[in-house]
Amino acid sequence: MARSRARILWSNPGNPPDSVARALGMEPRRFSRALHKIKAAGDLSGSDHVIIYADGLVTDEQGEPLGNLHDED
Amino acid sequence: MSRASRLATSTTKTEAQADRKAFVTLRFAGDELDPRDISAILPVKPTRAHKKGQEFFAGPHAGKMRGRTGIWFLATDKLVDSDDLADHLRLVQTLLYPKPSDDHRVSKLREVLRRTHSHAHVTCFWHGEPGEAAPQIPAHFKSAIKPLAAEIETDFATAR
Numbered sequence: 001m002a003r004s005r006a007r008i009l010w011s012n013p014g015n016p017p018d019s020v021a022r023a024l025g026m027e028p029r030r031f032s033r034a035l036h037k038i039k040a041a042g043d044l045s046g047s048d049h050v051i052i053y054a055d056g057l058v059t060d061e062q063g064e065p066l067g068n069l070h071d072e073d
Numbered sequence: 074m075s076r077a078s079r080l081a082t083s084t085t086k087t088e089a090q091a092d093r094k095a096f097v098t099l100r101f102a103g104d105e106l107d108p109r110d111i112s113a114i115l116p117v118k119p120t121r122a123h124k125k126g127q128e129f130f131a132g133p134h135a136g137k138m139r140g141r142t143g144i145w146f147l148a149t150d151k152l153v154d155s156d157d158l159a160d161h162l163r164l165v166q167t168l169l170y171p172k173p174s175d176d177h178r179v180s181k182l183r184e185v186l187r188r189t190h191s192h193a194h195v196t197c198f199w200h201g202e203p204g205e206a207a208p209q210i211p212a213h214f215k216s217a218i219k220p221l222a223a224e225i226e227t228d229f230a231t232a233r
Binding site: 015018028029032033036037040041042043045046055056057060064065066067068070071072073 | 093094096098100102120121131132133134135138141142144146148150194196198200226228230232233
């Protein structure tokens, strides 16, 4: 999968604020659950740095795709 | 049929499940791990499993991806029809120990982890309502996974 050309919504360690969920059109709990699963399935911890794009793509800090938030549930 | 298999086949996807506020994940990961070795021990279909470098389908939006490492990953949210974290932990414990005194699966898992230089992780997700008390991880669960040297990571929060 090619790296997203969508804009970056979040690029930090830890849990993003609810504003990131809202920007993706997701209910905050649903968003948190999806991100938790994507990080765990990527063998990352919650404190690891990820990048979230406006199309829902999540990558690690090197830009390696981990999954898409809109695919969870 | 094992308890895990019964749970896996007796639930249907509902809106309640889509908004599940608690679940647990169990994963085994390592560059040398072949997830088929884990599937040969644990009688449940993993949520995701691939070897390092193996292509897999991650979903209609993500498409195909390549495994960053070898992984066998299970999320309990589609298997346990409950918002109580303890029910999700119980599923994982029953998977590992089909009977309280039966540790043959854990022994086999330890051997796979040792041989493939891999590790085990458990994560607990719980996002409750405002003012709701966060759940505790029972001591018997911590003891149960100690032989796997599995870290337990919690992601607990309440709605703002």
